[in-house]
Amino acid sequence: MAARMRKFKWRTNTIVFLALLSVAITTLYPLFYVAMTSARTLEDYVKNAYGLPKFFTLESYRILIDNYSLGTAARNTVIVVGASLATALIFSSLAGFALAKYDFPGSKVINWSFIAVMLLPSQILIIPIYLLLSKFSLVGHLHGLMFVYIGTNIPFGVFFLKSTFSAVPDTILDAARIDGAGFFTSFFKIAIPNAAAGITTLAVLQFLGMWNELLYAYLILPDQGMRLLTPALASIGGRYTTNQPLVAAALCITATPTLILLAMSSKYLVRGVSTGIGSS
């Protein structure tokens, strides 16, 4: 193995390890604290906010699900994110594959137009999109929000998958073509399996983006009963500042799926995050 910076001596190693450990504790402790807070009663929290709870209770979670329809919010979130993610991925893969391997007239223009809109800030879009959706009476409907998520996620999706599909060797595709494979056979039988890792990476990134989105979700579904998780959490957190266990439980419900996803797919996330620089 080639020397990187040369390995440190063990004493330096220990110091570096302790430095990293203290950064890790700074990162983890707030989350641990929130999880602890969510599992204790309000009286217990007021008396002793720092120690371990006297006993663990899921009472705050029960209140959130029963009284603040967080169960409905979770269901709506899954519907919106699931449908938008699936649609965006299908459209982006088709376009990405076509742009990578089918050199049709106009492909350059389409490619560049996607890259150009990727750089636009969301504030420019929010007002016209809101007005358009309300013109078509889509404000207050789940599929209004789905349209927004599909539209805003496609440009990066196409950009990302175009480079993924470019890496599929032409020789395999040519061989399949000689055997009589059409577009869809090449797409489903060769391109998708060969690009599975890239597609998974994109799916993870875009899932996180949609799950965590606040502005569109808040504006396009203004009705309390229709709220998605992240805006529901934001409004609970805004109103119940005195009941910290309740706010903490809402935080845990919103954050847990993303943390589980991180644990399961860290490999894909690590690689997806470093891909962004390729473009700059």
Added chain:
Amino acid sequence: MTSPAVVEVGPVKGPTFAGGRKNSSSRGSLTRQKQRIGFFAALPAFIVVASLLFYPICYAVWISFLKTDGVTSKFIGLKNYVDIFAAPLVHQVFVTNLKFLVAIPIVIFLGLFSAVLLYQEIWGWRFFRIIFFLPSVLSTSVIGLMFRSAFTLNGPINSALISMGLTPINFFARANMAIFVVVLALIWAGFGYAMMILLSGLMSIDTDLFAAAEVDGAGWWQRFFYIIMPSIRQQLAFVSIINTLYTFTSLFGFIFVMTAGGPLYSTTTLDYLVYQKAFSAFDMGQGSALAIVIFGVISVLTIAQSKYLKNDDGR
């Protein structure tokens, strides 16, 4: 021993993402029918983007010339822009945005610090890498609420201050204190992403350079300044640009849950002001005009930064 990590973190340079042939040699053999299939495969995505992004952008430009609450509207030319440039509130909010930029050098320093230490492959470094990245997968509203709860008047930070015999601080009632808490949240949330980008730059450094430096007797700091820093220039530029963009366009979630812009507009950022103008004051025209001005500002900043930071990137 180190190669799996290199493959895993550096796909930009790896075979998966850069290996494709640029010029498809099969173009000549493609019949017009196949070109048409390619066009139709790209069409759904293009239609969605055209109707949900291109059209709204043009619409936004049009709205910025109107006085409109979304129901009735009147053409007023450039008045919205004139009003924005004249308004003291907009100036104040712009300055507030500049204050939030304080977070960026700290984020980059912490990101670089942890990336360089992780690069030594200390025991458990992969685990640390994921831990540091953890805040990046959380929603800004989750992070914002965590910090708000922590720093609220009867929250844990103040009870810690009291138990140390100090007087509690009402963080969100004072302008600079409120900004301080938001900046703290930005740093906590953001350094892991910077670390990840910088680490991927470090991973792609040719290790022969270090071997050669070692032969020449270069010390740790010399290698840091003469090998590491020049090699990750591109990643540093990227992190700095992306964080600047973020500060001007994506603080909405933090501000919305932490301070709602207060006290008295002192933590209102440009993107939050767009939201307020459009959806609290129902002045969609001025909101759009402001959004377009922000876009102009960040375009200039991005171009300036990439010129300055990448001018001798000849690799």
